[in-house]
Amino acid sequence: MDVEIEGVHTDVKAEWRDEIEAGVADLHPGHDITHVRVRLTKHDHRSPDDSHSVLIVLQIPGHTITAEKQQGTFEEAIHDTFDAISVELEKIREKRASHEVDVNAPPERGIVTKLFLEEGYGFIALEDGTEVYFHRNAVRDALFEKMDGMEVSLNIEPGEKGPQATVVQPLPPETYYVDKRSVAA
Secondary structure, eight states: OEEEEEEESSOOOHHHHHHHHHHHHHTOOTTTOOEEEEEEEEOTTSOGGGOEEEEEEEEETTEEEEEEEEESSHHHHHHHHHHHHHHHHHHHHHHHHHOOOOTTSOOEEEEEEEEETTTTEEEEEETTSOEEEEEGGGBOSSOGGGOTTOEEEEEEEEETTEEEEEEEEEOOOOOOOOOGGGSOO
């Protein structure tokens, strides 16, 4: 994990750096936090009560979380900002943990009908006419750019704006068994 700490209109003191590093450690970064950037800014034009601001930008796979707080001292602002970022991080972690995946559900079948290459997503039409969103990161065993019109199998879960595919892969070629005993000579 990468941690960057910078000061704007101030030098970062060792005790602030220690407090920030302790705050990052309290977020339990082991498995999902990939990058943390902390910016301490001294504002001379503000009132003394909010002249010190701390911005934290934290990245985990699929999310960038930001929090910024202003206080009379950097110590207070660091504390408040870590409190805010930990609340947001916990919400995302709880949401991820609450997704129930039915591993026994057979995959659906559909045809890729729309691809938005530059945006990195597309839509798959199911047999019942339902359109399912998918992101290029859900594609397995195929090139996203060459999927237009491809028949695929997909696993579906509810998304924020409707059904979305979590895994999309091309259907294997059909193999036909011919019973040679029944073929007339």
